Amino acid sequence: MPAGQPDTESAGRDLTEATLSSSVAWQGAFLKVRDDTVRLPDGSHARREYVTHPGAVIIVPMLDDNTYVLERQFRYPLHRHFIEFPAGKIDAGEPPIETAKRELKEETGYEAGEWHRLALTHPCIGYSNEIIELHVARDLRHTGAALDAGEFLDVIKMSRRELLANIRSGLVTDTKTVFAALWIEQFGYGELKPQMNPDATGVHRD
Numbered sequence: 506m507p508a509g510q511p512d513t514e515s516a517g518r519d520l521t522e523a524t525l526s527s528s529v530a531w532q533g534a535f536l537k538v539r540d541d542t543v544r545l546p547d548g549s550h551a552r553r554e555y556v557t558h559p560g561a562v563i564i565v566p567m568l569d570d571n572t573y574v575l576e577r578q579f580r581y582p583l584h585r586h587f588i589e590f591p592a593g594k595i596d597a598g599e600p601p602i603e604t605a606k607r608e609l610k611e612e613t614g615y616e617a618g619e620w621h622r623l624a625l626t627h628p629c630i631g632y633s634n635e636i637i638e639l640h641v642a643r644d645l646r647h648t649g650a651a652l653d654a655g656e657f658l659d660v661i662k663m664s665r666r667e668l669l670a671n672i673r674s675g676l677v678t679d680t681k682t683v684f685a686a687l688w689i690e691q692f693g694y695g696e697l698k699p700q701m702n703p704d705a706t707g708v709h710r711d
Contacts, residue, residue: 564642614649
């Protein structure tokens with residue numbers, strides 16, 4: 506095989522790990538840690554510990570083509586403040602677009618007349634089944650925030666150029682925010698393709 510060429514036979518192998526047993530190691534308010542035993546492709550057994558997550562959305566609110574609405578808040582696990590786009594977990598039975606609308610209103614006070622559903626990302630595939638959907642909100646109007654109890658944040662505005670500079674400098678490091686900003690710079694507002702997610706609905710207008 507020529508140097509640098511992929512091993513297509515290896516790339517096509519079935520590497521599925523079959524679940525032999527599964528138990529809950531820890532249960533929290535909305536996160537759960539599972540401890541599973543799996544059968545590996547060679548027939549041996551291994552343990553897999555992972556976090557189950559209900560899924561989340563991230564919203565990119567755009568005041569205009571060059572201005573974003575972001576948040577600054579304290580994230581306890583890392584004991585520091587972060588600048589990030591609005592985001593939130595999906596409630597049971599809730600369509601992700603409704604989560605996006607709810608979180609945008611609650612956290613920033615904005616409602617949007619136009620929505621674009623852009624992408625899916627799996628942020629931590631080594632230890633969680635979490636999926637995050639990316640939505641862009643445009644045609645914004647401010648109607649007043651309604652933060653959840655115990656939620657504290659500052660709403661800030663930032664130009665696209667400034668956000669990219671802050672990502673490059675290391676000031677903005679939140680993965681989902683970096684992903685969303687770079688996705689838009691690279692791909693714009695092209696809709697999520699149906700073959701990526703069969704229930705994609707494209708542009709939503711209120």
